[in-house]
Amino acid sequence: MTPPATTQTVRPLDTMDVRIGGPEQIVGVAAEHLRLLGARTEGPAASGPDATVTLSGDGFETARATAVWGAPGSGLVDEATVQAATGIMAVHGRRDGAPAGLAADYTATATAVLAVQGLMAGLIGQARGAAAAPVEVAADRAGLLAVSQYLAAAGADEGEAAELAPGGPPFTSAEGTLFELETLDPGAWAAFWRALDTPADAIRAGWRPFQFRYATACAPFPAALHTVTRAHPLAALHRAAAHSGAEICVLRTLAERHTETDGAAPWALSPLAGGPVPRPRSAPAKTPAPDLPLAGLTVLEAGRRIQAPLAAHLLGLLGAEVVRIEPPGGDPLRGMPPTTSGISARWLALNRGKKALEIDIKAEADRGRLRDMASQADVFLHNWAPGKAAELGLDAEDLARVNPGLVYAYTSGWADRIENAPMGTDFMVQARTGVGEAVRPEGEAPAPSLMTLLDVLGGLHGAEAVLAGLLLRERTGRGVRVDSSLLGAADTLTAPALARVTRGESPRRPAGFRSPLRTADGWIAPADRHAAAARGPALDQLPTAEALALLHTHGIAATPVTTDLDALHHDPRFAGAITRDAHGAPAVPTPWRLV
Numbered sequence: 001m002t003p004p005a006t007t008q009t010v011r012p013l014d015t016m017d018v019r020i021g022g023p024e025q026i027v028g029v030a031a032e033h034l035r036l037l038g039a040r041t042e043g044p045a046a047s048g049p050d051a052t053v054t055l056s057g058d059g060f061e062t063a064r065a066t067a068v069w070g071a072p073g074s075g076l077v078d079e080a081t082v083q084a085a086t087g088i089m090a091v092h093g094r095r096d097g098a099p100a101g102l103a104a105d106y107t108a109t110a111t112a113v114l115a116v117q118g119l120m121a122g123l124i125g126q127a128r129g130a131a132a133a134p135v136e137v138a139a140d141r142a143g144l145l146a147v148s149q150y151l152a153a154a155g156a157d158e159g160e161a162a163e164l165a166p167g168g169p170p171f172t173s174a175e176g177t178l179f180e181l182e183t184l185d186p187g188a189w190a191a192f193w194r195a196l197d198t199p200a201d202a203i204r205a206g207w208r209p210f211q212f213r214y215a216t217a218c219a220p221f222p223a224a225l226h227t228v229t230r231a232h233p234l235a236a237l238h239r240a241a242a243h244s245g246a247e248i249c250v251l252r253t254l255a256e257r258h259t260e261t262d263g264a265a266p267w268a269l270s271p272l273a274g275g276p277v278p279r280p281r282s283a284p285a286k287t288p289a290p291d292l293p294l295a296g297l298t299v300l301e302a303g304r305r306i307q308a309p310l311a312a313h314l315l316g317l318l319g320a321e322v323v324r325i326e327p328p329g330g331d332p333l334r335g336m337p338p339t340t341s342g343i344s345a346r347w348l349a350l351n352r353g354k355k356a357l358e359i360d361i362k363a364e365a366d367r368g369r370l371r372d373m374a375s376q377a378d379v380f381l382h383n384w385a386p387g388k389a390a391e392l393g394l395d396a397e398d399l400a401r402v403n404p405g406l407v408y409a410y411t412s413g414w415a416d417r418i419e420n421a422p423m424g425t426d427f428m429v430q431a432r433t434g435v436g437e438a439v440r441p442e443g444e445a446p447a448p449s450l451m452t453l454l455d456v457l458g459g460l461h462g463a464e465a466v467l468a469g470l471l472l473r474e475r476t477g478r479g480v481r482v483d484s485s486l487l488g489a490a491d492t493l494t495a496p497a498l499a500r501v502t503r504g505e506s507p508r509r510p511a512g513f514r515s516p517l518r519t520a521d522g523w524i525a526p527a528d529r530h531a532a533a534a535r536g537p538a539l540d541q542l543p544t545a546e547a548l549a550l551l552h553t554h555g556i557a558a559t560p561v562t563t564d565l566d567a568l569h570h571d572p573r574f575a576g577a578i579t580r581d582a583h584g585a586p587a588v589p590t591p592w593r594l595v
Contacts, residue, residue: 011038011269012120012471015058018042022051025079025105026067026139029112029492036265037116037468049077051112055119058475061132063122065115070140074573075559077527079139080514082107084525084561085573086143089516091150091451091565092439094218097166099523099561101514104438104493106453110142113460113492118592120467121318125293125594127474133290133594140574144588146456147565149306150217151578152345154565155586156338162212168219168450170251170431171229173237178446180431182423183246186211191244196236198228214305214426215336215346217450249422251446254434254497254507261498264417266488267465269472272396272479274404291594292319297470299379300325300370301354302361304333306426306452307486308383308411309350310459315379315466317590322354323377325370330358340585348585361392370394375402379466381409386416386424396481406479407469411462415485424486426455433490434507438497443511457489516561519544523561530556 018039020031030053031041039055051067070076076085083089083101093100118135126132144151153160170178183189186207193203202224213219229237234250241248288295294315301312302325309324316322324331331351336344357373360366371394374380380399382389389395389410396408413424422428430436430448437446439453461484469480497507516523517534522544526534534556539547544560551558562568569578569586577589 011036012468012475013055014038016040016055016060017057019054020052022048022067023108025108026051026112026115027053029109029495030067030115032495033113033116033266033464051115053115053119055123060123060126063119063132063135065119065135065137067111067115067137067139070138070573071575074140075557076140076573077557078529079105079108080525080528080531081557081559082139082143083514084516084523084559085571086140087147087151087562087565087568088143088451089525089561090563091147091217092449094164094216095166095168095447095450099516099563101516101525102439102449102453103441103509103513104435105496106146106457106493107139107143109493110146110457110460111137111139113457113464114142114591117314117460117464117467118594120464120471121293121592122290122594124467124471124474125288125290127471128293128296129287130293131290136593136595137591141577141589141591144568144574144578145591146451148349148588149215149346149452151565151568151586151588152340152349153215153338155569156340156345157584158338160212160216161337162208162216163220164216164218165220166218167209167221168213169427170436170447171226173234174230174232175234177234178251178436179234179237180249180251180427180448181241181246182249182425182428183244185245188245192240192246193225193228195240195243196228196232199224202228213450214452219450247422247428249428249431251431251436251448252434253446254437254494255501257434257494258498258501258507261491262417264415264488264491266461266492267468267482267484268415269465269468270481271476272400272404272406272408272481274400274479288319293594294470295319297321297378298323298376299381300373300377302380302382302384303411304383306350306455307458307462308381310456311409311411311462311466312354312381313350314459314463314591316353320379323373324351324354324356325359325361326356328358328360330356341583343583343585345585348581348583349587352581352585352587361394367392367394371399371402374399374406377403377406378470379407379409381411381462381466383411386412400479404479405473405477407466407473408479408481409462409466409469410481410483411458412483412485414487415483417485417487426452426486429454429486429490433487434494434497435490437508438494441509441511441513441515442506453493454486454489457493458484458486461485461489461492517547519547522563524548524551524558525561526551527557530558534558
């Protein structure tokens with residue numbers, strides 16, 4: 001089982017002091033993560049439009065990070081304008097047919113995690129001989145990273161494999177209970193619906209949008225599927241799920257989640273068995289450059305879908321050599337449409353620049369090869385199903401025997417913290433943890449976003465945990481097991497809403513919160529602080545440019561809402577930051593600058 005965070009006894013930032021200030025949406029998350037990693041807060045928080053973090057102590061040169069909303073002159077001044085510009089509103093709104101803001105502060109949360117990553121990466125670089133380098137992060141780059149797979153698909157050589165149209169879960173029972181349905185098996189999908197006497201044509205037509213909803217952020221189901229669930233009580237739906245092998249999860253409220261929160265950190269770190277290993281273990285043959293502090297380190301990644309591959313991708317951007325462990329014949333997702341130069345555009349968004357090795361983990365000889373590789377690696381990262389690593393003889397204890405200096409990283413769904421937890425996929429975790437309420441304001445029915453919010457934020461947490469493990473190894477000379485989860489990501493994202501529950505307030509944002517405004521030819525999003533004032537002028541008859549000009553004359557900050565992600569390439573708000581890779585697929589910028 002994953003060791004619970006409450007047993008964590010080693011922290012990489014112990015004896016270090018942090019001074020932090022700026023927008024609460026960013027610095028609140030950063031301060032909490034740094035505290036959980038052992039840093040001590042000193043002095044009053046500074047104020048200002050940008051977030052600033054300074055870490056000092058224990059023989060390191062002072063590490064500094066600055067976080068901004070967007071580039072100067074871009075008009076991106078807060079969470080709402082960043083969501084609008086980067087395409088998050090467009091992707092989140094696909095289910096309902098129009099752009100919609102996330103009521104949770106998603107880009108601010110991601111930016112804070114990226115800032116902590118950058119600080120720890122810089123400290124690792126210092127420990128390995130690199131010069132200290134200030135870290136710069138920006139919420140607009142965090143937003144582009146969050147939509148990178150959707151952007152890649154929009155710029156691919158071919159169209160989507162499934163229709164982009166409104167529709168999707170959750171489903172509703174006869175009692176009016178909202179629930180998510182999950183299965184990765186078309187047979188289980190069909191069996192669930194047959195048990196409810198669903199028309200065969202609706203079952204067939206529903207599978208493809210259901211299967212691709214992770215990729216498209218929408219699922220235009222036949223109306224018959226929703227009609228069928230509304231005709232059955234929840235008990236009958238549970239029986240159909242048990243009979244078929246599918247799983248359902250009733251949407252929980254934030255108030256319900258508040259009653260069961262355990263105060264756990266979003267990750268857990270525990271030393272591997274065995275004594276310290278020689279510190280030169282990770283000493284590079286050549287001093288790493290400040291902007292590539294992980295150069296010379298090797299990461300073995302046995303990941304699938306988004307969470308673990310994204311974590312490894314971020315480590316690669318920091319200089320590590322990433323070797324993907326793929327099944328015989330290669331990762332089947334390489335061919336997932338739409339493609340660019342014959343390779344899945346979405347796959348490239350997470351895996352470009354990685355090496356790959358085909359390993360049959362079911363064969364003892366190949367598992368032996370993997371252990372040999374792990375004996376020379378710095379990080380082993382996977383997101384296999386719970387218990388699979390131990391079954392294969394590839395758990396932390398197994399690999400510690402061949403490499404006591406390894407950072408063993410497991411990115412899971414639930415981290416063994418929820419009793420009787422359903423399948424640990426993005427939308428099920430959103431449903432179970434109240435995210436479906438947190439991302440939608442009052443007046444809207446709770447519903448998990450069909451944008452893969454937790455897979456992406458879980459990948460960021462996974463990379464953060466690995467960096468914490470690497471820094472701890474540098475400081476102690478011992479290998480470390482690090483565990484992160486989608487549940488931890490959900491807890492980070494919903495923390496402000498849960499804090500409102502603690503204060504006796506409504507956990508949800510008020511009706512209309514962060515809703516974009518219609519113009520004659522598009523949409524605009526006002527800054528959160530100007531939302532009420534922006535609803536005064538009549539804008540729906542004006543072209544977007546004129547509507548913005550009118551608002552600006554009244555001192556109201558607003559920005560156009562990106563609805564065509566492919567247009568981001570030429571968007572002046574990002575000043576050429578989006579490029580094309582060697583295959584011609586869109587590539588978003590590295591989320592940090594270590595300069």
